[in-house]
Amino acid sequence: MSKFGFISIVGKTNVGKSTLLNKILERKLAITSRKPQTTRNRILGAWNHEDIQAIFLDTPGVHTGHKKALNKYMNQVAMHALKNVDLILFIVDRDRWGEEEERIIKQLNGSKIPVILVINKIDRIKNKEDLLPTIEKLKAKFDFEEIIPISALKNKNAPKELYEVINNYLPHGQPHYEEDFVTDLSKEFFISEIIREKAINRLGDELPYSISIIIDALKEDKKLLSISATIYVDSKSHKPILLGKKGDMMKSIGTAARKEIQFEYDKKVFLELWVKVKKKWTDDVNWISQLGYDLKKYEN
Numbered sequence: 140m141s142k143f144g145f146i147s148i149v150g151k152t153n154v155g156k157s158t159l160l161n162k163i164l165e166r167k168l169a170i171t172s173r174k175p176q177t178t179r180n181r182i183l184g185a186w187n188h189e190d191i192q193a194i195f196l197d198t199p200g201v202h203t204g205h206k207k208a209l210n211k212y213m214n215q216v217a218m219h220a221l222k223n224v225d226l227i228l229f230i231v232d233r234d235r236w237g238e239e240e241e242r243i244i245k246q247l248n249g250s251k252i253p254v255i256l257v258i259n260k261i262d263r264i265k266n267k268e269d270l271l272p273t274i275e276k277l278k279a280k281f282d283f284e285e286i287i288p289i290s291a292l293k294n295k296n297a298p299k300e301l302y303e304v305i306n307n308y309l310p311h312g313q314p315h316y317e318e319d320f321v322t323d324l325s326k327e328f329f330i331s332e333i334i335r336e337k338a339i340n341r342l343g344d345e346l347p348y349s350i351s352i353i354i355d356a357l358k359e360d361k362k363l364l365s366i367s368a369t370i371y372v373d374s375k376s377h378k379p380i381l382l383g384k385k386g387d388m389m390k391s392i393g394t395a396a397r398k399e400i401q402f403e404y405d406k407k408v409f410l411e412l413w414v415k416v417k418k419k420w421t422d423d424v425n426w427i428s429q430l431g432y433d434l435k436k437y438e439n
C-alpha cells in the first residue's frame with residue numbers, strides 16, 4: 140500500500156534545516172548560509188521513493204528578539220508548520236537548547252503529530268562519548284517518538300534511520316503529485332534566492348537581514364536566460380557596502396549568481412543587477428507582500 144504525507148522541518152535558526160532538506164532531496168532546493176535567518180518562507184520539496192511520496196516543508200528558523208514585520212511573518216510560517224502535517228522533524232544543533240526550542244515545545248504539547256528529534260552537527264562533537272549525555276538530556280524535554288543524531292553537512296547521504304522513520308510514520312495514502320513534481324516555487328523565486336545567497340555569503344553580519352531581491356524582468360528562449368534584478372537595501376548607508384569599491388562587491392555577487400543559475404537551468408545566463416534603497420522595508424507589510432510573502436496565509 141502506498142504512503143503519502145507532509146513532513147515539516149522545524150527548529151531554531153541556523154541549526155541546518157535547509158541543509159537537511161537538500162540532503163534528503165539530493166539537490167539544492169533551499170539556500171543555506173552560516174548566518175542566521177537565511178530561509179524566509181516555506182520551501183516545499185517533494186520526495187518520491189518506491190511507493191512513498193513525502194512532501195517536505197522547510198521553514199524559517201524560529202527566532203526571538205527581532206520585532207519587525209518580516210520576523211513576525213517568518214516565525215508565523217515556522218509555527219504554522221507545527222500543525223496540519225503528518226510528521227515533524229525537530230532539528231537541534233547538538234545539545235543547544237534555548238528559548239526558541241521551548242517555544243516550539245509549547246506549541247507541540249497536546250498535539251498528536253509524531254515528533255522526531257534530529258540532533259544535527261554531530262561532526263562538531265569531538266568526543267563521540269559526549270553524544271550519549273546529549274541524547275539523555277534532550278530525551279527529557281519532550282516525548283519524542285525517536286531521536287536521530289546526524290550530520291546534514293558531512294554525511295554523504297541522509298541517514299537510513301531517517302528514511303525508516305518516514306516509512307514508519309507516514310499514513311497510507313495515494314500520491315497527490317506527479318512523480319516529477321519537485322516544488323511549487325517559481326523560477327523567479329529560485330533565481331532571487333540564488334542571488335540572495337551569494338549576497339549573504341559576501342556581506343558582513345548585519346546586511347543579510349536587510350536585503351531583498353526583486354526580479355524585474357525574466358526572458359527565456361532555448362539557449363539564453365536573460366534576467367534583470369534589483370537588490371534592495373533598507374537604508375542609504377548600506378548601498379555603498381553592497382556596491383563595494385568600484386562596484387566589485389556587486390560584480391562578485393553577480394558572477395557567482397550567474398554561474399549557479401547557468402548550472403541550474405543548463406543554459407547561458409545574462410544577469411543584470413541593480414541596487415536600490417527601500418527604507419525600512421523589513422517593517423513594511425506592503426513591501427513584504429510584494430516580495431511574495433503571504434502574511435495572511437500563516438496568521439493562525
Ligand SMILES: Nc1nc2c(ncn2[C@@H]2O[C@H](COP(=O)(O)OP(=O)(O)OP(=O)(O)O)[C@@H](O)[C@H]2O)c(=O)[nH]1
Nearest residue numbers: 153154155156157158172173176177178200291292
Ligand atoms: N558542521 C556542520 N555544519 C552544518 C551542518 N548542517 C548545517 N551546517 C551549517 O550550518 C549553517 C546553517 O545551515 P542552514 O541549513 O542554512 O540552517 P537553517 O536551519 O536552514 O537556518 P535558517 O534558514 O536561518 O533557519 C550553514 O553554514 C551550514 O553549512 C552539520 O551537520 N555540520
Ligand SMILES: [Mg+2]
Nearest residue numbers: 156157177178
Ligand atoms: Mg534555512
